[in-house]
Structures are given as structure tokens and as C-alpha cells.
Amino acid sequence: MSFGSPNNPYGQPQDPQQPYGYPQQQPGYPQAPQGVPPQQGYGYPQQPGYPGYPQQGGYGYGVQPPYANWGQRFLGTLVDGLVFLVPYILVIVGRNNAALSAIGGLAIIAVAIWQLxxxxxxxxxxxxxxxxxxxxxxxxxxxxxxxxAFVRRLAHFLDSLACYLGWLWPAWDSKRQTFADKVCGSIVIKTQ
Known part of the structure; x- marks a missing residue:
């Protein structure tokens, strides 16, 4: 009984004419069509120009997303701050009541995690x-x-350096980014 060459553990004959990456023709299995590039493995980026592969993400070449203006970003941050108002009031009111203060503190943490x-x-x-x-x-x-998103929140300390200039930067930046957005490669866009 022969199992083929010692470098071929499956005992199948090796055909030097067969392209690398395609299985050899087996009875009952269709042969891979000629001219079709082999599929890439997991974790590899999609290559443009391959037929049948959808292009990932982005807005398309030359298409700019509608950036959110500074006022929208400011009001969004203000509304997010108001969400924390009720738990914060519980902490303030509960200064003399440890249980009420603890409930308010836990609510602040829970809201912060949920928002993140x-x-x-x-x-x-x-x-x-x-x-x-x-x-x-x-x-x-x-x-x-x-x-x-957590890293971006930490990077907001850059916006507070130099007299809070980073928080105002979206008012005149071409992509309406804060310093934290520039570091993290993020933008804020309009959805409507």
C-alpha cells in the first residue's frame, strides 16, 4: 500500500500543472472555474477589483458625508449632560443619607456605561x-x-488642554473634528 510522497500526507498524487490553492479534481466534486481568483482567508482585507466581492464601508470615492456642525455637537453634549442631572441630584440630596447617595452614584456610573x-x-x-x-x-x-469609543472619551483630555481650544476646533475645522476625533480617526455626521 502506497501513500504517495512523504511530503504529501494525504496520499493524493501531486500535479504540478494544478494552480496552488485549488483542490485537485475529485470524482463527484466540481472543478473550480478558470479565471476566478481564489478567496482570501479570514482577517485579510478585501482587494478592490475582484468580481463578486462587495466593497466595504466608506462613503464612496469623492463623496463627503454631511458633517455635524459645532452647534449640533454642543447641544448633543448638553443633552447628554442633562441625562446625568437626575442621578446627580440624588447624590446631592442624599449627602446626609448614605443609601440615597449610593443609589445616585451607582445610577451615574450605570448611565455613563450605557451611554458609552x-x-x-x-x-x-x-x-x-x-x-x-x-x-x-x-x-x-x-x-x-x-x-x-472609550479611548475617544479618554482622548478628550487633549481638547481641554490649551484653554479648551480642542472643544471649539470643530467650529472652523474642515471635517468638524475635535482633537480627540483626529487622534481616533472619527467624525460626527448628520443622520437626517
Whole structure:
């Protein structure tokens, strides 16, 4: 009984004419059509120009998304701040009541985590949704993801440096980005 060459553990004869990546013709299995490029494995970016592969993300070549203006971004942040008002009042009122103060503190943490998850998954917090704007990746137009949304929140300290100039930067920037947006590769666009 022969199993083929020691370099071929499956015992199938090797055909030097067969292109690499295609299985050899087996009885009962269709042969891969000629001229069709092999599929890429998982984790590899899609290459443009391959037929049958949809192009991923973005807004298309030369198409600019409608950026949210500074006023929309400011009002969205203001609405997000108002969401924290009720739990904050519980903390203030509960200064003499440890249980009420703890409930208010936990509510603040819960709202902050929920807002972060919403922003990462959908690109919208309560304030952004109310103002019709969305946070997305500049390259793909997709939401950032929870981890990157958290990194963006941490990067907002850059906006507060130099007399809070970064918070005002979207008023005159061509892409309406804060410094944190520039670092994280994100933009805020209009959804309506």
C-alpha cells in the first residue's frame, strides 16, 4: 500500500500543472472555474477589483458625508449632560443619607456605561440621537466600537488642554473634528 510522497500526507498524487490553492479534481466534486481568483482567508482585507466581492464601508470615492456642525455637537453634549442631572441630584440630596447617595452614584456610573456602549455600537448617545447626529469611523462610516469609543472619551483630555481650544476646533475645522476625533480617526455626521 502506497501513500504517495512523504511530503504529501494525504496520499493524493501531486500535479504540478494544478494552480496552488485549488483542490485537485475529485470524482463527484466540481472543478473550480478558470479565471476566478481564489478567496482570501479570514482577517485579510478585501482587494478592490475582484468580481463578486462587495466593497466595504466608506462613503464612496469623492463623496463627503454631511458633517455635524459645532452647534449640533454642543447641544448633543448638553443633552447628554442633562441625562446625568437626575442621578446627580440624588447624590446631592442624599449627602446626609448614605443609601440615597449610593443609589445616585451607582445610577451615574450605570448611565455613563450605557451611554458609552450605545455610542460604540450605534454611534449615538441620547444627545446625539436627539440632535440627529452620529459618531462614526472616518475611513469606513461604521460605528467606532465600544473600546474605541472609550479611548475617544479618554482622548478628550487633549481638547481641554490649551484653554479648551480642542472643544471649539470643530467650529472652523474642515471635517468638524475635535482633537480627540483626529487622534481616533472619527467624525460626527448628520443622520437626517
Amino acid at each position: 456602549i450605545q455610542e460604540g455600537r450605534t454611534g449615538q448617545t441620547i444627545g446625539k440621537k436627539a440632535l440627529g447626529i452620529r459618531l462614526v469611523k472616518e475611513e469606513t462610516g461604521q460605528p467606532l466600537g465600544v473600546g474605541m
